[in-house]
Amino acid sequence: MKDEYLLARLQRVLAEDGSELGIDVARRDEEFVLTGEVESDQRRLEVERRVAEHVPEARVRNEIRVTRVTVPAEAERLAPRVPVNGGEGR
Amino acid sequence: MSIRVAAVGDVHIDADVQGRYRPALDEIGEHADVLLLAGDLTRHGTVAEAACVAREFGGLAVPVVAVLGNHDYHSDEVPGVTKALEDAGIVVLEGEGTTVDTAGGRLGVAGAKGFGGGFAGRCATAFGEPEMKAFVEHSEASAAKLAKALAALECEVRIALTHYAPVPDTLAGEPLEIYPFLGSYLLGEAIDAVRTQLAIHGHAHAGCERGMTPGGVRVRNVAHPVIRQAYSVFHLDEAC
Numbered sequence: 135m136k137d138e139y140l141l142a143r144l145q146r147v148l149a150e151d152g153s154e155l156g157i158d159v160a161r162r163d164e165e166f167v168l169t170g171e172v173e174s175d176q177r178r179l180e181v182e183r184r185v186a187e188h189v190p191e192a193r194v195r196n197e198i199r200v201t202r203v204t205v206p207a208e209a210e211r212l213a214p215r216v217p218v219n220g221g222e223g224r
Numbered sequence: 225m226s227i228r229v230a231a232v233g234d235v236h237i238d239a240d241v242q243g244r245y246r247p248a249l250d251e252i253g254e255h256a257d258v259l260l261l262a263g264d265l266t267r268h269g270t271v272a273e274a275a276c277v278a279r280e281f282g283g284l285a286v287p288v289v290a291v292l293g294n295h296d297y298h299s300d301e302v303p304g305v306t307k308a309l310e311d312a313g314i315v316v317l318e319g320e321g322t323t324v325d326t327a328g329g330r331l332g333v334a335g336a337k338g339f340g341g342g343f344a345g346r347c348a349t350a351f352g353e354p355e356m357k358a359f360v361e362h363s364e365a366s367a368a369k370l371a372k373a374l375a376a377l378e379c380e381v382r383i384a385l386t387h388y389a390p391v392p393d394t395l396a397g398e399p400l401e402i403y404p405f406l407g408s409y410l411l412g413e414a415i416d417a418v419r420t421q422l423a424i425h426g427h428a429h430a431g432c433e434r435g436m437t438p439g440g441v442r443v444r445n446v447a448h449p450v451i452r453q454a455y456s457v458f459h460l461d462e463a464c
Contacts, residue, residue: 153236153267153295156429156449171429171449173241201448205248209228209255209457212422212442 137161144185152184157198159185165193171201226459227328227381230255230286233262233426234447236295237277245280248454253285255457257326261314262426262446263293263337263387270299274308282312287324289315291335293387293427317385319369321377328460332379336370338388338411338425339363342404367410374418381460384415384423384441393435394445395428412437421460 135143141159144166148154154177157170166189172178182196230252235245252259261281266273274296281288296305306316315322317335324331341348341363350360366388374384389395389407398406406428415423416439423437426447433450435443446456 153298158430171452173236173244173448176240202452203245203248203454205251205255206451206453206455206457209459210444211226211459212461214461 225328230455231260231446232455234264261290271304274305278312321373329380332377334373335385338386341408371414
């Protein structure tokens with residue numbers, strides 16, 4: 135199967151079977167590199183397992199991170215509104 | 225005095241992460257007057273997962289106001305999911321508004337899930353196949369509900385809460401090709417139709433935090449993978 139179709143299929147498997155929509159799968163030589171963020175280490179390993187199942191001949195490099203749940207270090211103060219096109223956003 | 229608003233989206237709670245947010249949530253009263261949840265509270269939208277969300281975000285020191293996201297619709301159990309959250313005291317908005325009295329003034333929150341469709345000049349149109357029309361009509365209906373709920377709020381500071389994005393600004397980092405699945409300019413138009421101080425959304429895990437509507441309303445993407453903390457806190461001045 136061509137890489138493009140395989141990567142598309144993997145992305146759909148992760149979303150439709152694993153409910154993980156924020157994972158990127160890329161191929162680097164013989165290695166499949168996984169990036170993105172999930173809520174637990176268990177989910178991180180689950181994504182790796184699902185990908186490995188579909189490409190048993192290849193190595194899988196798991197660079198998925200578990201998102202932190204710390205208290206915010208600071209608040210953002212939203213000062214009075216600036217005029218339209220006043221410099222924020224793109 | 226400011227109104228202090230905490231917000232997070234895309235927490236995707238299930239039994240495997242139960243309790244993870246609690247240490248940060250247990251001290252939320254020191255940091256905020258209200259907590260907004262911007263959808264995708266569950267993984268698959270089951271009542272069992274919603275019960276986990278209710279345990280995680282119920283019984284806090286501040287009122288909790290939520291909208292649902294696409295994940296919360298996945299198992300076709302929306303009434304049960306909503307009930308589980310409401311039983312825990314969480315206010316769930318879908319085309320409705322609620323007010324919260326704080327030391328900094330009366331805050332109004334109007335919420336709707338929203339939907340995709342894309343952004344001005346590059347959006348889907350209700351033309352052709354019935355599937356295409358249904359897609360766009362869902363987006364239009366959601367934006368109309370949000371506009372109505374925003375207009376009906378009687379408050380000093382008004383916030384729009386959605387799951388889908390109202391502007392493309394906060395999608396920077398996502399592939400351009402999927403923008404039409406991440407939000408709709410119709411939501412932005414609804415937000416700009418009424419004097420709104422802040423628009424909060426989630427859904428775009430690879431997007432960025434800050435943007436602005438064409439009318440000058442600040443937009444914040446609080447998807448958990450974007451903010452990388454239990455919640456973000458915004459201080460809104462009365463003079464906003």
